[in-house]
Amino acid sequence: MNTMLSFSAPAQLETECLVLPVLDHGEKDKPDARVASNDPALQDAAAELISSGEVTGKIFETVLLHRPQGIRAKRLLLIGGGKAKTFSAYELRRLAGAAVRFLKPKSIRSFAFVLPELRVAHPSAERSDGGGWDRADAVKSVVEGAFVGNFDPDKYRSNRKDQLIDEFTILGGPPFGEAKGGESEAALRAAIEQGRVIGESQNFTRELVNEPSNRMTPTMMADSARRMVESLQVPDLKIETYGADKIRELKMGAFWSVAQGSDEPPALIVIRYEPPDAPAAPVIGLVGKGVTFDTGGISIKPADGMEKMKYDMAGGATMLGAIRAIALLRPKVRVIAVVCATENMPSGKAQKPGDVQIAMSGKSIEIVNTDAEGRLVLADGLYYARQLGATHLIDAATLTGACVVALGYINAGVFTNDDAMWERFRGAVQRAGEKMWRLPVDAEYLEFIRSTIADIKNTGGRWGGAITAAMFLKEFVEDTPWMHLDIAGTAWEEESKAWIAKGPSGIAVRSLVEFVRDFADGARSH
Numbered sequence: 001m002n003t004m005l006s007f008s009a010p011a012q013l014e015t016e017c018l019v020l021p022v023l024d025h026g027e028k029d030k031p032d033a034r035v036a037s038n039d040p041a042l043q044d045a046a047a048e049l050i051s052s053g054e055v056t057g058k059i060f061e062t063v064l065l066h067r068p069q070g071i072r073a074k075r076l077l078l079i080g081g082g083k084a085k086t087f088s089a090y091e092l093r094r095l096a097g098a099a100v101r102f103l104k105p106k107s108i109r110s111f112a113f114v115l116p117e118l119r120v121a122h123p124s125a126e127r128s129d130g131g132g133w134d135r136a137d138a139v140k141s142v143v144e145g146a147f148v149g150n151f152d153p154d155k156y157r158s159n160r161k162d163q164l165i166d167e168f169t170i171l172g173g174p175p176f177g178e179a180k181g182g183e184s185e186a187a188l189r190a191a192i193e194q195g196r197v198i199g200e201s202q203n204f205t206r207e208l209v210n211e212p213s214n215r216m217t218p219t220m221m222a223d224s225a226r227r228m229v230e231s232l233q234v235p236d237l238k239i240e241t242y243g244a245d246k247i248r249e250l251k252m253g254a255f256w257s258v259a260q261g262s263d264e265p266p267a268l269i270v271i272r273y274e275p276p277d278a279p280a281a282p283v284i285g286l287v288g289k290g291v292t293f294d295t296g297g298i299s300i301k302p303a304d305g306m307e308k309m310k311y312d313m314a315g316g317a318t319m320l321g322a323i324r325a326i327a328l329l330r331p332k333v334r335v336i337a338v339v340c341a342t343e344n345m346p347s348g349k350a351q352k353p354g355d356v357q358i359a360m361s362g363k364s365i366e367i368v369n370t371d372a373e374g375r376l377v378l379a380d381g382l383y384y385a386r387q388l389g390a391t392h393l394i395d396a397a398t399l400t401g402a403c404v405v406a407l408g409y410i411n412a413g414v415f416t417n418d419d420a421m422w423e424r425f426r427g428a429v430q431r432a433g434e435k436m437w438r439l440p441v442d443a444e445y446l447e448f449i450r451s452t453i454a455d456i457k458n459t460g461g462r463w464g465g466a467i468t469a470a471m472f473l474k475e476f477v478e479d480t481p482w483m484h485l486d487i488a489g490t491a492w493e494e495e496s497k498a499w500i501a502k503g504p505s506g507i508a509v510r511s512l513v514e515f516v517r518d519f520a521d522g523a524r525s526h
């Protein structure tokens, strides 16, 4: 999707469709809808719809007008952004996605989006720029949202219409006119580029997650990662992929115990982003669970809904998408991604409940349930990332159904042994417009994964299942600052939304990218 920036007067622009946000400035019961622009021509074009009460500014409300009066666009799409008071980049990002998704099936291939001319609060509490509307942030959010909205999961439908938006223009409006040719125009163009890189990387993750397990085996996942790295042509980005031999040679007994049951060979994917001008430390390790299909193994899952377990590699795909964006945005910080890809299958070679495995770290693990496989592959992935020099670890995994019970489909779970890392990440999550919630990892939970035969066991029983899974991982990071993202409930959209299709969400890619960029930004280092 081609993305352009224009400073021309919106009313003068010839376009298939002009998209204009409408915000509600009213108090509780009295809506007071106003278009988010000071341009009298735009206000006039929407005046009747607003005075008639047809347009209220309610979030995602859409009204499409043909041949609007007094403006040159063929159509005018009024799109509700909700309450003006609380309107932020979070809503703006979703509005752009909703506009794309509304226009796409209507044979409209290009449109122009009017950037709201409001001074509204930035969602990040960290920012103290007077609560001002950071234009570059707004532009970046619009571009991210539009790219996310342009993705559809119907890849294998033979009647797929391939209805995509080809290009769109962001209209800066009058206040941006002064910026033309100046520094702020350059900032806006850079913001468009960043938004594109991040949106495309999130969609890269979604493409991988969308593939069924017969088309995304561990080997194919490694091949996709390699093709991605090679196509970027970033000299500071290098990839190595390994198979079963290397996994055994490294004594990754936990990872291998899952892989041994499958006829599909596992893959260990290692991608390093090492810009020469970056300091030697920190080195951020991004570790992903890449279970390309989770049957549960011998502790087999029920048939109902098992087809969804193709998305059990979402954590790995998240890390691939994140490092893709990082390599293109080039922050001055070292990053290593480690993805442990395997199937979890029942077979004559599969591990069995009661088996004892020795992880790469040397810890012995009693396997109580072969369906708790994610923590096994991550245990070795985390340990290996540390060995490769990671000073800070983040893992992402569709790890537990218990996390879905706790937080539903709205928030991803975050677990960490480092408060400072969480504070930093929290800001990143806010800037990215994602939702995550911290859950505890107190030492008292450790008792639930004590084993009588080995150092630990791989399940902690029914209660607090997301936490005991995190406790298991914590055993392998020791005192390295670490954060675990449980994306079991958020990696797959159960229903389509105004701004995003049903299917893979690409959750956490944006937050991770913001986090790493912030790390590189010396001003806020700790």
Ligand code: BES
Pocket: 294, 296, 312, 369, 371, 372, 373, 374, 398, 399, 400, 401, 402, 404, 459, 460, 465, 488, 489
């Ligand atoms: N991949 C699943 C977790 C999952 C559940 C992801 C639902 C997405 C949606 C994981 O490997 C698993 O099976 N976890 C078990 C752990 C249990 C056996 C301790 C679970 O959550 O039931």
Ligand code: MN
Pocket: 294, 296, 344, 370, 371, 372, 373, 374
């Ligand atoms: Mn499982």
Ligand code: ZN
Pocket: 291, 294, 312, 371, 373, 374, 398, 399
């Ligand atoms: Zn799993």
